[in-house]
Amino acid sequence: MSRLHVIHENPAWIGAFTDAFDARHVPWTEWLIDHGKVDYAAIPPEGVFYNRMSASSHTRDHRYAPELTLALLHWLERHGRRVINGTSALDLEISKARQYARLERAGIRVPRTIVVTGKEDVLNASKTFFDAGQPVILKPNRGGKGLGVQLFNTYAGLSSYLNGPTYEQPVDGIQLLQEYIKAPEPYITRAEFVGGRFLYAVRVDTSEGFELCPAEACEIGDAFCPTTATPRPKFEIIDDIDANLKESYERFLSENGIEISGIEFIVGQDGKIRTYDVNTNTNYNPTAEAVAGRSATLAVADFLGGLVREYYPLAS
Ligand SMILES: Nc1ncnc2c1ncn2[C@@H]1O[C@H](COP(=O)(O)OP(=O)(O)O)[C@@H](O)[C@H]1O
Ligand SMILES: [Mg+2]
Incomplete structure (x- = not known):
């Protein structure tokens, strides 16, 4: 049946999307690709395909899932299927070196x-x-x-x-x-994009270290930073970022076939912005979203649901 296929290897990161797809009545199914096969002689199912393969899959014992997914995505694209975050997105997801070359090509400053x-x-x-x-x-x-x-x-x-x-x-x-980009205040910013367009940004407190996965499933203990006198949330949504940076990011995403992404940057002591991480299987922080009254998962569901309806008007 024609529907949305979500390609991924980590069931712990799918729950929030399940709720959003159901809330928006998006017909969908999972394509769990922690291991498996792709039969190149077969014809792929009809539908719209959303790739959420993660660079950290090897930490969940899924060492070759990205390689297998790359083969899967090439097969889908060769058959003309609509793929969100396809081969070129995965190519960057699994290599920061390639991300930096592409960011610089789009005029975006990266750390040395x-x-x-x-x-x-x-x-x-x-x-x-x-x-x-x-x-x-x-x-x-x-x-x-x-x-x-x-x-x-x-x-x-x-x-x-x-x-x-x-x-x-x-x-x-x-x-x-x-x-090392030493920020005057210990935080980084992660700008979220859905459908290639800026949605919101998250300010992330980095005073507790470098492991900053925003997904609820990754949360370690309290979401609030205990080391500051006036505790502020570890993840805090801000509505906007620098207009030129936003435009550069949107151009970079479009040049590289990435439609859903979280891009991280730091403002250094010299006031200059450096971009150091592009996430194509971005997760969203539910606590920060509840405070701000925003929902990126719903925005993703709306975007993907719209594509399913566009490509398969009779799907339900
Ligand atoms: N060049 C840097 N200067 C300062 N802090 C950095 C730098 N690179 C990474 N970090 C910190 O480490 C965190 C994780 O690094 P990142 O490159 O995003 O790796 P990952 O892909 O594992 O998220 C960043 O969010 C940031 O807080
Ligand atoms: Mg990162």
């Missing part, structure tokens, strides 16, 4: 980054930062949820981490060494 593989080369490349008296961020090229993102102030500290028991090789073998 060195792409490197192997511990020895990571250590050698880190001297570019340490020799200039700068700390460095180490992060996996294929990231997600802030896992493996660490700040180092010294070469010795980086070396002992790389050679210590907690170090994990990045899943695609590629590390990024990155300029």
